[in-house]
Amino acid sequence: PIHTNVMNVEEEGNEVEQLRESVTFLTNQCAQLDEANRAWQQYQAAQLENFRSKLQDYLSFDEDASFDIIAQQIVEQISKEREDFNEKYEAIEKANDILRSGTSIFIIDFFYLLFFSM
Numbered sequence: 082p083i084h085t086n087v088m089n090v091e092e093e094g095n096e097v098e099q100l101r102e103s104v105t106f107l108t109n110q111c112a113q114l115d116e117a118n119r120a121w122q123q124y125q126a127a128q129l130e131n132f133r134s135k136l137q138d139y140l141s142f143d144e145d146a147s148f149d150i151i152a153q154q155i156v157e158q159i160s161k162e163r164e165d166f167n168e169k170y171e172a173i174e175k176a177n178d179i180l181r182s183g184t185s186i187f188i189i190d191f192f193y194l195l196f197f198s199m
Contacts, residue, residue, distance in 0.1 A: 129148060136142075140154050 132148070132151065133142070133144075133146070136151065136155075140151070140158060142151055142154055146154075
């Protein structure tokens with residue numbers, strides 16, 4: 082029984098030593114992950130600030146706007162500009178159709194001036 086107790090104490094000592102090594106290893110790993118996380122956050126903040134500075138002349142947004150909010154505003158702006166462009170394009174097409182049909186307001190004005198200003 083004494084021999085068994087000595088073996089148990091030795092095994093427990095080994096187990097405690099392994100646990101200490103594991104705790105030390107995990108503590109070091111946590112410190113490395115914390116450092117990497119801080120570096121990533123700094124990088125992200127710098128990228129966001131760079132992104133904002135490039136867009137500030139084109140979009141107005143809150144200082145605290147995230148990438149997602151800015152991206153949504155860009156999509157909305159593109160959609161609005163596309164809609165405006167399509168409306169202008171349709172108006173130009175209609176004017177072009179009128180010009181092609183020969184019933185242009187310019188032609189009507191010309192004939193009006195030609196015939197009624199005499």
